[in-house]
Amino acid sequence: MDDVLICGGGPAGSTAATLLRQYGHSVRLIEKEKFPRFHIGESLLPADLPVFQRLGVELPASQYLRKDGAMFVNERTGEEATYLFADALPEAIPHAYQAERAIFDDLLLKRSQQLGASIHEEEKLVSVDCDAAGVVAVTDKGTYHARYFVDATGQDAFLARKARTVDPLKGLGRAAVFCHFSGLKPEVIAELHESGNIRVLILEDGWVWLIPLADGRLSAGVVRRDVAMNEKVLEETFAASPMITRLTEGATRTHTRVIRNFSFKNTISHGARFCCIGDASCFLDPVFSSGVTLALISAEHMADTLHPALVNGTEKDPDLMIPTRKHMDRGYAAMGGLVRRFYESNLVDHLLFAKDPPEKFRKGLISILAADLWRDDNVFQDMLEKTSRYSL
Numbered sequence: 001m002d003d004v005l006i007c008g009g010g011p012a013g014s015t016a017a018t019l020l021r022q023y024g025h026s027v028r029l030i031e032k033e034k035f036p037r038f039h040i041g042e043s044l045l046p047a048d049l050p051v052f053q054r055l056g057v058e059l060p061a062s063q064y065l066r067k068d069g070a071m072f073v074n075e076r077t078g079e080e081a082t083y084l085f086a087d088a089l090p091e092a093i094p095h096a097y098q099a100e101r102a103i104f105d106d107l108l109l110k111r112s113q114q115l116g117a118s119i120h121e122e123e124k125l126v127s128v129d130c131d132a133a134g135v136v137a138v139t140d141k142g143t144y145h146a147r148y149f150v151d152a153t154g155q156d157a158f159l160a161r162k163a164r165t166v167d168p169l170k171g172l173g174r175a176a177v178f179c180h181f182s183g184l185k186p187e188v189i190a191e192l193h194e195s196g197n198i199r200v201l202i203l204e205d206g207w208v209w210l211i212p213l214a215d216g217r218l219s220a221g222v223v224r225r226d227v228a229m230n231e232k233v234l235e236e237t238f239a240a241s242p243m244i245t246r247l248t249e250g251a252t253r254t255h256t257r258v259i260r261n262f263s264f265k266n267t268i269s270h271g272a273r274f275c276c277i278g279d280a281s282c283f284l285d286p287v288f289s290s291g292v293t294l295a296l297i298s299a300e301h302m303a304d305t306l307h308p309a310l311v312n313g314t315e316k317d318p319d320l321m322i323p324t325r326k327h328m329d330r331g332y333a334a335m336g337g338l339v340r341r342f343y344e345s346n347l348v349d350h351l352l353f354a355k356d357p358p359e360k361f362r363k364g365l366i367s368i369l370a371a372d373l374w375r376d377d378n379v380f381q382d383m384l385e386k387t388s389r390y391s392l
């Protein structure tokens with residue numbers, strides 16, 4: 001019998017596996033794909049860096065591009081605003097990375113394996129029963145018993161879809177169409193790599209991301225609240241943008257993909273002997289690139305909560321993960337509050353393109369953009385919470 005069975009080898013699952021191995025627990029991780037595998041979500045945030053340090057992973061400069069902040073552009077009005085992580089509230093972590101996810105996710109998974117987690121790739125979870133007596137998981141290759149089950153299955157949200165506890169977050173992005181560009185001109189690569197910033201272009205009915213990658217490619221995608229997304233939307237949107245037309249002139253577009261219905265919350269994310277982390281618990285919307293960070297932090301909090309329970313034999317307590325739920329709800333509320341306002345187009349001007357905003361608001365906004373969401377001195381975050389007309 002294993003101490004912990006984890007399903008999903010993305011950033012949430014591999015982080016949980018590494019930390020639980022560091023604590024000395026036996027860990028088995030089931031992943032249906034063979035790594036390295038493609039995954040969308042290449043822009044990371046400063047709040048990841050302390051987690052990387054804890055995991056003992058380093059991101060080599062040859063594979064990861066340093067990212068200093070984010071640039072927001074409205075080509076219709078000519079407005080532009082750049083936010084640098086270094087300008088956040090005190091003790092800011094001044095940068096993050098742009099990462100090709102196939103390489104990044106593989107790095108994190110291999111780290112957990114290096115520390116002794118038993119990794120089963122190309123094996124799919126079919127069913128799992130968690131109750132006070134224990135965990136029994138059945139895959140397409142075998143049956144496993146464990147003291148605790150962690151659902152880190154990302155958008156597949158294994159437990160939530162089985163229990164029908166997926167609650168779509170209405171009003172946020174619903175579909176994305178995206179691709180990579182290779183063969184960018186050297187002067188364009190130099191321009192994009194200077195700050196490594198993500199560029200977010202604001203559209204009438206959505207937005208576009210432009211993420212430069214260390215190998216010279218550019219990740220680009222369109223997000224809208226309309227699910228009718230296809231390659232034509234991508235082509236028309238890009239053709240209508242002078243900035244994208246200039247940056248991608250002469251480049252080759254590859255791997256166009258569509259993903260839909262990604263913004264949801266799992267209304268039952270923990271119980272007797274189980275917990276859901278990362279996207280399997282909640283995914284807000286990609287606009288501020290918070291998905292990987294919230295996956296890492298949920299895994300970290302879960303592992304720190306589970307460790308003493310495994311030591312004391314109290315892991316079957318159905319309320320064990322209430323502190324983790326509360327911790328994550330605070331983060332989701334802050335980041336989600338900003339995302340909600342982003343989609344209220346009349347508020348974008350007051351927030352992102354505000355002329356001379358009070359310094360403490362500007363710094364507070366940058367701290368949220370950096371996913372520094374659990375501090376007590378952010379008056380901008382307090383204001384977001386107090387004036388929020390929405391709840392997740």
Ligand SMILES: Cc1cc2nc3c(=O)[nH]c(=O)nc-3n(C[C@H](O)[C@H](O)[C@H](O)COP(=O)(O)OP(=O)(O)OC[C@H]3O[C@@H](n4cnc5c(N)ncnc54)[C@H](O)[C@@H]3O)c2cc1C
Binds near residue numbers: 009030283290295
């Ligand atoms: C359009 C779009 C753009 C995004 N852009 C960004 C971005 O720029 N920055 C950012 O931080 N985030 C971004 N994200 C979000 C980010 O990709 C996710 O939040 C992140 O991958 C979550 O990590 P995870 O470990 O929870 O899930 P995942 O990384 O999805 O990992 C889940 C793993 O579980 C495995 N799995 C699923 N079901 C089973 C099963 N039954 N058996 C075995 N294995 C299984 C899958 O194969 C997968 O490897 C974006 C998301 C979307 C939709």
